[in-house]
Every structure is written in C-alpha cells, then in structure tokens.
Amino acid sequence: MSDTLNFGHIIVGTGQATGTLLSKLIPTGESIAVIEGGSIGDTCVNVGCTPTKALVASAKVAHMVRRAAEYGVQTPSPSIDFGAVRDRMNRIRHNSRDGLTGFIENAENVTLIRGLASFESNHVVNVDGQ
Ligand SMILES: Cc1cc2nc3c(=O)[nH]c(=O)nc-3n(C[C@H](O)[C@H](O)[C@H](O)COP(=O)(O)OP(=O)(O)OC[C@H]3O[C@@H](n4cnc5c(N)ncnc54)[C@H](O)[C@@H]3O)c2cc1C
Numbered sequence: 001m002s003d004t005l006n007f008g009h010i011i012v013g014t015g016q017a018t019g020t021l022l023s024k025l026i027p028t029g030e031s032i033a034v035i036e037g038g039s040i041g042d043t044c045v046n047v048g049c050t051p052t053k054a055l056v057a058s059a060k061v062a063h064m065v066r067r068a069a070e071y072g073v074q075t076p077s078p079s080i081d082f083g084a085v086r087d088r089m090n091r092i093r094h095n096s097r098d099g100l101t102g103f104i105e106n107a108e109n110v111t112l113i114r115g116l117a118s119f120e121s122n123h124v125v126n127v128d129g130q
Contacts, residue, residue: 003130004130005033005111006031007031007032007033007111008028008030008031008032009025009030009031009032009033010032010033010035010117010125011032011033011034011035012035012117012125013035013036013037013042014034014036014040014041014042014100014104015041015042015043015044016044018034018100018104019100019103022034022103022104022107022110026107026109026110029109030109031109031111032107032109032110032111033110033111033113033125034104034110034111034112034113035113035114035115035117035125035127036112036113036114036115037114037115037116037117039097040097040100040101040104041096041097041100041101045093045096045097045100046093046097050092050093050096051089051090051092051093054088054089054092054093055085055089058080058085058088058089061078062078062080065077065078066078113127115127115128115130116128
C-alpha cells in the first residue's frame with residue numbers, strides 16, 4: 001500500500017451524522033479523515049429533505065394566495081413560475097451543500113478525502129487503492 005496516512009478518527013460518508021460528529025470531534029484537536037465517495041451531504045441535502053421542503057414551501061405560498069379571499073384579502077389568482085421555484089430550490093440546496101463542504105474543508109484538523117472507502121482491517125481503511 002502507498003501513501004498511508006494516520007488519523008485519530010475516520011468518518012466514512014458525509015450524510016446526516018457527519019455535521020453532528022464533526023462538531024464534537026473538531027474541538028478535541030484530534031486528526032479526522034472524512035471520506036466521501038459521492039456528493040457532499042448526499043441524500044438529505046441534495047435530493048431529499050432540503051429540496052422537497054423548498055418545493056413544499058412554494059406550494060404552500062401558492063395555496064395560501066389562492067385562499068386569500070377567505071382571510072379577507074383580495075388578490076389575483078397566482079400563476080406559478082416553475083423555473084423560479086426550481087431556481088430557489090437549487091439555491092437553497094447548493095447553499096446547504098457548500099456550507100457543509102466549507103465546514104469540513106476549513107477545519108484545521110479535518111482532511112476531506114474523495115473516493116470510495118473499504119475496510120482492510122479494523123483500523124485500516126483503503127480509499128481507491130490507497
Ligand atoms: C425525497 C426525500 C425526502 C426526504 N425527506 C426527509 C425529511 O423531511 N426528514 C427526514 O428526516 N428524512 C427525510 N428523508 C430521508 C433522509 O434524506 C435520509 O434518511 C438521510 O439523508 C439518510 O442519511 P444517511 O447519512 O444515512 O445516508 P446518505 O445521505 O445516503 O449519506 C451516506 C453518505 O456516505 C457516502 N458513502 C457511503 N458509502 C461510502 C463508502 N464506502 N466510501 C465513501 N463514501 C461512502 C455516500 O456517498 C453518502 O454521501 C428524505 C429522503 C428523500 C429521498
């Protein structure tokens with residue numbers, strides 16, 4: 001094996017637990033490797049919770065505008081600009097992903113390694129052959 005690095009902690013993946021783990025581990029000053037084989041933040045940030053809730057928020061605004069008269073507010077019926085809805089969703093999820101990426105990359109004791117991890121033994125992790 002070439003280019004062996006040693007870390008106090010290794011986190012495989014940047015999913016839902018990563019931010020919580022890092023906020024506990026970073027202040028210890030111990031060395032941490034974060035290994036990611038796909039997108040930073042993966043399901044929740046990129047295709048799950050964050051984008052769906054952004055779409056639901058736009059739908060809720062349209063729904064409330066349609067019901068405006070019930071609340072004594074007169075307003076024209078809304079028209080939906082789906083391109084703008086999608087752009088808003090993308091802005092929110094990209095901000096989330098970039099925020100998490102910056103948090104990982106800017107911590108002095110964290111090394112972000114891009115690639116697929118597999119265990120060679122209890123304490124040795126191989127990333128794309130290294
Ligand atoms: C449309 C949709 C809406 C959702 N809405 C909600 C919601 O409102 N609330 C809620 O609580 N949940 C929601 N969920 C579920 C939620 O998104 C998932 O439960 C959660 O994101 C799973 O997180 P995770 O960290 O376990 O896995 P993942 O998000 O899959 O993250 C795992 C990470 O590990 C990396 N990885 C895996 N194996 C390796 C390896 N060998 N080497 C390197 N990297 C590796 C992957 O690339 C990935 O980045 C939703 C899901 C979907 C699809």
